[in-house]
Amino acid sequence: AQKITQTQPGMFVQEKEAVTLDCTYDTSDQSYGLFWYKQPSSGEMIFLIYQGSYDEQNATEGRYSLNFQKARKSANLVISASQLGDSAMYFCAMREPAYSGGGADGLTFGKGTHLIIQP
Amino acid sequence: DADVTQTPRNRITKTGKRIMLECSQTKGHDRMYWYRQDPGLGLQLIYYSFDVKDINKGEISDGYSVSRQAQAKFSLSLESAIPNQTALYFCATSDGQGADQPQHFGDGTRLSIL
Numbered sequence: 001a002q003k004i005t006q007t008q009p010g011m012f013v014q015e016k017e018a019v020t021l022d023c024t025y026d027t028s029d030q031s032y033g034l035f036w037y038k039q040p041s042s043g044e045m046i047f048l049i050y051q052g053s054y055d056e057q058n059a060t061e062g063r064y065s066l067n068f069q070k071a072r073k074s075a076n077l078v079i080s081a082s083q084l085g086d087s088a089m090y091f092c093a094m095r096e097p098a099y100s101g102g103g104a105d106g107l108t109f110g111k112g113t114h115l116i117i118q119p
Numbered sequence: 120d121a122d123v124t125q126t127p128r129n130r131i132t133k134t135g136k137r138i139m140l141e142c143s144q145t146k147g148h149d150r151m152y153w154y155r156q157d158p159g160l161g162l163q164l165i166y167y168s169f170d171v172k173d174i175n176k177g178e179i180s181d182g183y184s185v186s187r188q189a190q191a192k193f194s195l196s197l198e199s200a201i202p203n204q205t206a207l208y209f210c211a212t213s214d215g216q217g218a219d220q221p222q223h224f225g226d227g228t229r230l231s232i233l
Contacts (some may be wrong), residue, residue: 004161010159033219045162045224052219093163095220104179105169107211107222108153109161 003027004092004110005051012116013082020067021077021113029053032096034075035107036066039089046089051075087117122146125210125225133233138197140228149194150213152222153177153185155206162209168193200232216227 005024014018025034036048051059051066059066067076079086093107123144132138142151149170154162154177164177166185174187182204184196197204207229211222 033221036222037224043229044226045209047210047221047223048217050221095163095222105150105167105175105213106154106164107162111159111161111164 006092008113009111010114010116012118015084015117016081019079019082019086019115020098021079021090021092022044023075023077023110024055025073025075025092025094027073027094027096031107032094034066034068035093035095036064036075036077037091037093039091041088045091049077061066061101082117084117084119087115089114092103102108120200123210123212123223123225125128125208127228129229131231131233132200134201136200136232138200138230140195140208140210140230142193142195142225144191144210144212144223146212146214147190148212148223149190149215150215151187151192152211152213153183153195154209155179156202156209156227157206165195172178202232204218204230205232206230 003026005062008041032053034051038046049061051068057069063080065078089112091112092110095107126141152164152167157160165183168174168187171187182231186194207227209227210225213220213222
């Protein structure tokens with residue numbers, strides 16, 4: 001089973017509208033982190049926002065917020081007032097804690113959502 | 120200057136050649152990672168290193184090897200490149216072992232194997 005599922009391969013949104021990118025995850029750990037990254041057409045991976053499994057408040061970073069629903073295992077990214085520069089691939093990722101000699105470290109990524117903002 | 124630097128940025132080579140991709144970081148992080156990204160997909164973990172003496176395989180390590188020459192340097196080698204290793208390769212670093220630490224990525228190396 002996939003650990004990170006992003007069900008929207010592509011989305012078209014009008015400029016200045018809000019957009020929600022969906023992400024569901026699967027883990028048996030109690031402690032984990034959820035991340036969103038942006039990948040513009042130039043290819044680099046840009047860290048946007050983080051949500052910890054024990055955080056009671058939804059994370060916010062400027063125009064980005066994370067709608068965290070722990071019981072549903074969802075961590076949707078909300079972009080308010082979208083801009084043309086928001087057009088990019090967006091990846092949801094999860095990190096489960098790992099220790100030297102223990103379980104695997106690294107982020108597990110979803111397949112991404114290609115967001116296109118239209119003028 | 121970038122905190123995580125990958126060289127080269129682009130490389131085209133032939134099947135069977137040995138290739139090394141290099142990564143250096145100025146963030147002072149202990150943990151370093153190599154990922155590959157195939158078109159239309161997310162990133163997959165190749166290898167990761169907790170420190171200079173501790174290197175571990177990720178989910179797709181076959182056909183790859185790594186070397187952690189120093190805290191700041193982590194290189195990825197393809198001993199005998201094959202066309203299905205054509206991909207975008209990323210190096211990343213992380214501070215600490217907690218699940219709350221983001222990974223910081225280099226700009227990637229586009230590798231094409233003919």
